[in-house]
Amino acid sequence: MNDDLFDTGLQIRKEVLGAEFVEKSLAAADDFNMPMQKLTTEYCWGAVWGREGLPRATRSMLNLAMLSILNRPHELKMHLKGALNNGVTKEEIREVLMQVAIYGGIPAGVDAFRVAKETFVELAQAKQ
Amino acid sequence: MNDDLFDTGLQIRKEVLGAEFVEKSLAAADDFNMPMQKLTTEYCWGAVWGREGLPRATRSMLNLAMLSILNRPHELKMHLKGALNNGVTKEEIREVLMQVAIYGGIPAGVDAFRVAKETFVELAQAKQ
Amino acid sequence: MNDDLFDTGLQIRKEVLGAEFVEKSLAAADDFNMPMQKLTTEYCWGAVWGREGLPRATRSMLNLAMLSILNRPHELKMHLKGALNNGVTKEEIREVLMQVAIYGGIPAGVDAFRVAKETFVELAQAKQ
Amino acid sequence: MNDDLFDTGLQIRKEVLGAEFVEKSLAAADDFNMPMQKLTTEYCWGAVWGREGLPRATRSMLNLAMLSILNRPHELKMHLKGALNNGVTKEEIREVLMQVAIYGGIPAGVDAFRVAKETFVELAQAKQ
Amino acid sequence: MNDDLFDTGLQIRKEVLGAEFVEKSLAAADDFNMPMQKLTTEYCWGAVWGREGLPRATRSMLNLAMLSILNRPHELKMHLKGALNNGVTKEEIREVLMQVAIYGGIPAGVDAFRVAKETFVELAQAKQ
Amino acid sequence: MNDDLFDTGLQIRKEVLGAEFVEKSLAAADDFNMPMQKLTTEYCWGAVWGREGLPRATRSMLNLAMLSILNRPHELKMHLKGALNNGVTKEEIREVLMQVAIYGGIPAGVDAFRVAKETFVELAQAKQ
Numbered sequence: 061m062n063d064d065l066f067d068t069g070l071q072i073r074k075e076v077l078g079a080e081f082v083e084k085s086l087a088a089a090d091d092f093n094m095p096m097q098k099l100t101t102e103y104c105w106g107a108v109w110g111r112e113g114l115p116r117a118t119r120s121m122l123n124l125a126m127l128s129i130l131n132r133p134h135e136l137k138m139h140l141k142g143a144l145n146n147g148v149t150k151e152e153i154r155e156v157l158m159q160v161a162i163y164g165g166i167p168a169g170v171d172a173f174r175v176a177k178e179t180f181v182e183l184a185q186a187k188q
Numbered sequence: 189m190n191d192d193l194f195d196t197g198l199q200i201r202k203e204v205l206g207a208e209f210v211e212k213s214l215a216a217a218d219d220f221n222m223p224m225q226k227l228t229t230e231y232c233w234g235a236v237w238g239r240e241g242l243p244r245a246t247r248s249m250l251n252l253a254m255l256s257i258l259n260r261p262h263e264l265k266m267h268l269k270g271a272l273n274n275g276v277t278k279e280e281i282r283e284v285l286m287q288v289a290i291y292g293g294i295p296a297g298v299d300a301f302r303v304a305k306e307t308f309v310e311l312a313q314a315k316q
Numbered sequence: 317m318n319d320d321l322f323d324t325g326l327q328i329r330k331e332v333l334g335a336e337f338v339e340k341s342l343a344a345a346d347d348f349n350m351p352m353q354k355l356t357t358e359y360c361w362g363a364v365w366g367r368e369g370l371p372r373a374t375r376s377m378l379n380l381a382m383l384s385i386l387n388r389p390h391e392l393k394m395h396l397k398g399a400l401n402n403g404v405t406k407e408e409i410r411e412v413l414m415q416v417a418i419y420g421g422i423p424a425g426v427d428a429f430r431v432a433k434e435t436f437v438e439l440a441q442a443k444q
Numbered sequence: 445m446n447d448d449l450f451d452t453g454l455q456i457r458k459e460v461l462g463a464e465f466v467e468k469s470l471a472a473a474d475d476f477n478m479p480m481q482k483l484t485t486e487y488c489w490g491a492v493w494g495r496e497g498l499p500r501a502t503r504s505m506l507n508l509a510m511l512s513i514l515n516r517p518h519e520l521k522m523h524l525k526g527a528l529n530n531g532v533t534k535e536e537i538r539e540v541l542m543q544v545a546i547y548g549g550i551p552a553g554v555d556a557f558r559v560a561k562e563t564f565v566e567l568a569q570a571k572q
Numbered sequence: 573m574n575d576d577l578f579d580t581g582l583q584i585r586k587e588v589l590g591a592e593f594v595e596k597s598l599a600a601a602d603d604f605n606m607p608m609q610k611l612t613t614e615y616c617w618g619a620v621w622g623r624e625g626l627p628r629a630t631r632s633m634l635n636l637a638m639l640s641i642l643n644r645p646h647e648l649k650m651h652l653k654g655a656l657n658n659g660v661t662k663e664e665i666r667e668v669l670m671q672v673a674i675y676g677g678i679p680a681g682v683d684a685f686r687v688a689k690e691t692f693v694e695l696a697q698a699k700q
Numbered sequence: 701m702n703d704d705l706f707d708t709g710l711q712i713r714k715e716v717l718g719a720e721f722v723e724k725s726l727a728a729a730d731d732f733n734m735p736m737q738k739l740t741t742e743y744c745w746g747a748v749w750g751r752e753g754l755p756r757a758t759r760s761m762l763n764l765a766m767l768s769i770l771n772r773p774h775e776l777k778m779h780l781k782g783a784l785n786n787g788v789t790k791e792e793i794r795e796v797l798m799q800v801a802i803y804g805g806i807p808a809g810v811d812a813f814r815v816a817k818e819t820f821v822e823l824a825q826a827k828q
Binding site (some may be wrong): 259 | 534538552553561568
Binding site for chain 2 (some may be wrong): 121155164
């Protein structure tokens with residue numbers, strides 16, 4: 061394991077997904093899934109999100125497109141929140157998902173729009 | 189059919205993929221695939237690429253990510269050229285494809301990098 | 317936007333999926349997802365379902381196969397209802413899903429049969 | 445192994461894909477892939493294609509849609525020939541592939557149209 | 573139908589997934605889905621799981637990897653239980669799922685780990 | 701970057717895929733794809749293949765199944781060679797690919813068997 065990369069990754073992961081959520085995930089990890097938590101933090105958040113060369117908002121938009129096509133609604137919801145944290149606007153999210161509908165097919169687009177609506181409702185309720 | 193949308197789409201498609209390539213595709217179309225040419229030009233290029241709300245360079249990067257994950261190397265090659273036409277740099281392409289490797293898996297990343305290398309060689313040869 | 321194609325699409329979409337359901341979807345649409353509602357109605361229902369050349373029952377069966385393989389249970393449920401509206405019998409649905417199991421793999425078939433059973437139960441309850 | 449099912453399957457497989465092609469595949473099979481040849485002939489062609497309940501032309505159209513989305517061009521080419529053998533017209537193939545483009549995404553449609561064009565050229569050359 | 577293969581398949585299916593679960597599935601089957609129950613038992617459990625050449629624990633691990641990538645959480649849960657029945661340890665399951673995360677992408681891995689955790693909780697509760 | 705993990709990964713990668721092939725890949729890497737070479741070597745080969753808990757032959761079999769389903773023939777070919785290097789027999793490879801045919805669908809199985817046959821021919825020719 062690479063401690064520096066883990067620390068960088070943890071920092072970015074908290075900034076994008078929210079510190080509370082990330083700390084809870086790590087606190088809930090046990091022997092079974094801790095190696096996966098570490099791999100994700102170090103490799104996904106440290107080694108790639110930690111690279112220069114693309115603004116975080118762009119990385120977020122890429123993720124929304126990829127997760128919609130990969131058909132992973134849990135991760136999509138998390139990264140919709142991350143995208144808003146990274147300054148992506150609702151209008152930009154809409155544009156990304158419409159492009160998904162054309163390239164990934166209408167059902168991928170419909171599902172992604174539904175997840176986005178649910179996410180916006182959750183966020184509005186959380187603010188109250 | 190919507191003539192305005194088709195014309196808008198055709199214009200954008202030529203700007204992104206190159207007028208010569210697009211004209212050749214349309215000229216080669218026959219009764220069998222002309223409806224597909226029209227659908228693509230009108231909806232994909234007119235109704236989505238023609239929307240405001242995202243810069244073309246961002247739309248190109250989204251496409252590189254989606255086509256890599258959808259495993260469509262022919263289309264990926266075409267849109268790698270389109271991305272360069274839209275001002276995406278090689279360094280940005282690299283960042284997109286590394287993000288693909290993380291979220292879509294290492295084999296998706298490896299294949300996308302190979303297609304990108306082939307595309308860059310083709311473009312270098314075409315310039316000579 | 318192409319108003320004629322939208323109107324054709326809206327008409328077909330209502331005939332296949334049920335007028336009440338479609339009107340509710342459109343009424344619930346806001347700035348965020350209205351462009352997607354329009355794209356789907358015009359492009360999916362107008363430009364493709366509106367074409368001649370295949371009976372609606374055949375288009376429905378194609379959709380059941382594609383949605384099972386694309387792993388989109390929400391859309392599959394909707395189109396199972398649409399298939400019955402279009403005159404596809406339960407026996408034909410079974411045949412389509414068994415072919416899915418062979419070409420898309422047993423898990424795709426098992427999931428599709430489960431969604432079909434749930435849909436039939438919902439429809440039976442709605443009739444009571 | 446179920447000999448009756450194998451025989452039924454072999455008969456149908458030859459009728460759909462052509463006797464010569466199927467005999468060559470079986471003759472070329474060795475210890476390594478013979479079990480796969482048997483599994484395919486018995487289950488895919490015997491247990492599913494051998495079922496009543498759907499005309500062969502419909503089964504062919506379902507396959508074209510599924511194989512396009514599954515991104516399997518070799519199998520798609522074989523089943524395009526099979527579809528023509530089963531009486532599916534070129535116009536119907538076009539309709540199936542346009543529906544693929546909507547539900548599976550434009551790149552799936554573009555690739556399927558390209559494979560179809562190549563197949564038609566091959567068939568025209570074989571007739572000369 | 574091949575009765576011997578069905579019987580072999582049924583036996584193995586019960587040993588791997590639990591007799592009670594399998595008997596319930598068969599008892600609940602009706603005209604609509606009985607052919608799918610038979611196909612699965614005969615073809616999946618008889619013709620493939622019934623083959624020699626790989627230990628059941630290895631077949632289970634292959635299934636965990638494939639079902640994670642195919643994005644089929646219902647089947648994954650069932651085969652996680654099957655894997656434990658076949659003597660695969662939790663540590664080995666973890667290794668399989670980490671390999672999924674690298675080759676199928678981080679979101680496939682994250683989803684698979686979540687399904688595994690849910691499954692372990694269900695099993696612990698069932699034992700109480 | 702984590703130098704230890706890279707060194708471990710490089711060592712394993714060479715042992716599995718062949719030193720000559722890996723050295724050529726690294727020697728051919730330029731600014732564009734070197735970060736991908738490093739990511740793959742460090743995370744895929746170091747952080748996952750370098751873990752204890754599964755024999756290399758099992759990891760190879762998992763990869764054959766995953767790459768067949770992910771539809772990545774280039775990587776599949778490389779890992780077929782790797783599997784043989786790791787002591788997986790041809791008979792075991794056949795069993796893995798038959799299981800792919802059931803769970804991933806017949807076309808995934810057919811394509812994987814074809815790639816395997818091509819790989820065996822290449823290896824036989826290379827030995828001459």
